[in-house]
Amino acid sequence: MNFSLLSFFRKGKNNSSGGEGIPAEHRHDREQFQEVLQSFQATRVEDRLQVLDLFLSQERHVTLAELMKIIADRRPELLDQAFLQETMNMFCQFGFAQRRNFDNKDTLYEHLHLGRHHDHLICTKCGMIQEFHDHILEERQLTIAEEFNFHPLQHKTEIYGLCDKCLSHRQPSLPLYMAAAGERVQITNIIGGREAKRRLTGMGLTMGADIEIISSSPSGPLVVVVNGTRLALGIGVAGKVMVTHASKHEKHEKQNSDN
Ligand SMILES: [Zn+2]
Ligand SMILES: [Zn+2]
Ligand SMILES: [Zn+2]
Structure with missing residues (x-):
């Protein structure tokens, strides 16, 4: 190890x-x-x-x-x-x-x-910082630099995400406007009548769709990426879409069990 x-x-x-x-x-x-x-x-x-x-x-x-x-x-x-x-x-x-x-x-x-030398895992919810050192990652970074004829002097590897505790305390589902910039979420439910659902589906906001949050501010629209398309959503629309944080590990496990 x-x-x-x-x-x-x-x-x-x-x-x-x-x-x-x-x-x-x-x-x-x-x-x-x-x-x-x-x-x-x-x-x-x-x-x-x-x-x-x-x-x-x-x-x-x-x-x-x-x-x-x-x-x-x-x-x-x-x-x-x-x-x-x-x-x-x-x-x-x-x-x-x-x-x-x-x-x-x-x-x-x-x-x-x-x-x-060490690098860091940083929880964006609680601020927990975990230090780590991995010699394969270190060597790989040097190889990449070499491939680009680049002479590295130093590096800082920072991995942002949720710690185990924050992931287990996450709400099963939250309205889309509560997700933070940089997060990836998945649609679990769409609230509203048939007309609202039809409109959202037309924008690619369907059950199970992956969403990446580009920016979210209380005053401006919520900017997200769905299927490679940027969408600027008002709070009305963003409140109708319920999402959950997609965990990379969970995804991997799912993919593995699907095979
Ligand atoms: Zn390092
Ligand atoms: Zn945390
Ligand atoms: Zn440190």
Whole structure:
């Protein structure tokens, strides 16, 4: 199995080698950061090391606001947004942290562990982030770049979707206007009389049809793709069409059992 979940390695404290239960990797990072700060004659070295300790104690992706909350709790004397932002910028600049911007949401910071690359699965409903590393995917990406005579320097692979929990809590059926941009749904029912159904059928909106949501805003029309055609639907029409999220896995299982 080449699919390894990095958070599994990151969570355990088994890799600590003595000290106060701090993983050796983090102690090493702390020493290096101290050296870097001293060589640049940075101000407030001790304070910045305390911020690094708190940041490294978080085995997840955190926003600046979340980090401020942790600091307010544990080291209230360091609570100063400008100082914290400057310190986070230093972590990123000197290679102890990296920024992530998933789906244009708030900037997240995560540890940068040397020599270890990972990619992400992101739940668009609850924001859950799962890290993974897959060497076949990594090699395949390099091969693709080579085929295009492209010289890759770095990459970020992000897979958006629903986590298991959100998928199991999804409503069996919801009106089409409640689906979000980027989602793929399937029509489960059409509400309305024969005339409405006839009109919708004429547009390709039939039972079981796959729909991809291009954009949805409360003010404008809902833009969707059905059978390769873009449709702009008003809320009246979008309220008559009931849909469900089509799970890729479920689809695969269905196709396999059909064969
Ligand atoms: Zn990768
Ligand atoms: Zn979720
Ligand atoms: Zn990550």
